[in-house]
Amino acid sequence: MKITKKIRLELVRRAAAAKENAYAPYSNFRVGAALMTDDGSVFEGCNVENASYGLTICAERNAVFQAAMHGKRNIIAVAVASDDDVFITPCGACRQVLAEFTNGSAEILLTTPDGKFQSVKLSKLFPTPPALKKLAGNHNT
Numbered sequence: 001m002k003i004t005k006k007i008r009l010e011l012v013r014r015a016a017a018a019k020e021n022a023y024a025p026y027s028n029f030r031v032g033a034a035l036m037t038d039d040g041s042v043f044e045g046c047n048v049e050n051a052s053y054g055l056t057i058c059a060e061r062n063a064v065f066q067a068a069m070h071g072k073r074n075i076i077a078v079a080v081a082s083d084d085d086v087f088i089t090p091c092g093a094c095r096q097v098l099a100e101f102t103n104g105s106a107e108i109l110l111t112t113p114d115g116k117f118q119s120v121k122l123s124k125l126f127p128t129p130p131a132l133k134k135l136a137g138n139h140n141t
């Protein structure tokens with residue numbers, strides 16, 4: 001599926017909307033993500049923090065897990081939004097989790113609150129994903 005300007009704008013808008021549901025009382029840093037899979041489905045996520053800080057889930061992984069739960073495993077684009085004026089990029093853990101469900105050509109749309117965005121390929125942010133053999137005969141893979 002081709003990622004058009006219209007799709008990019010929609011993902012940017014939906015990432016900003018998802019940010020509104022962020023639960024970030026500890027960092028006060030709200031993040032939203034919206035991704036599209038190859039069939040055109042969109043899934044959103046926000047960061048959800050915890051009093052035990054390390055249990056926090058980032059917006060990007062939250063969105064990826066929503067997609068996986070719906071059986072969608074081929075992500076083609078992801079927008080990430082925060083309240084910061086600089087273009088934030090996914091953390092290392094999120095880059096790796098995204099890599100599990102994309103080929104390297106997936107687009108990461110980095111955004112600012114005024115609606116500007118920059119597109120960068122996941123393969124640039126995470127060039128050498130681990131390549132493990134998937135188990136033959138496991139029908140859940």
Ligand code: THU
Pocket residue numbers: 024027029030031046047048049056057058059060080088089090091094
């Ligand atoms: N966070 C995300 O959700 N995504 C990012 O790309 C950067 C970091 C969250 C984790 C934590 O809740 C807060 O932002 C501060 O790190």
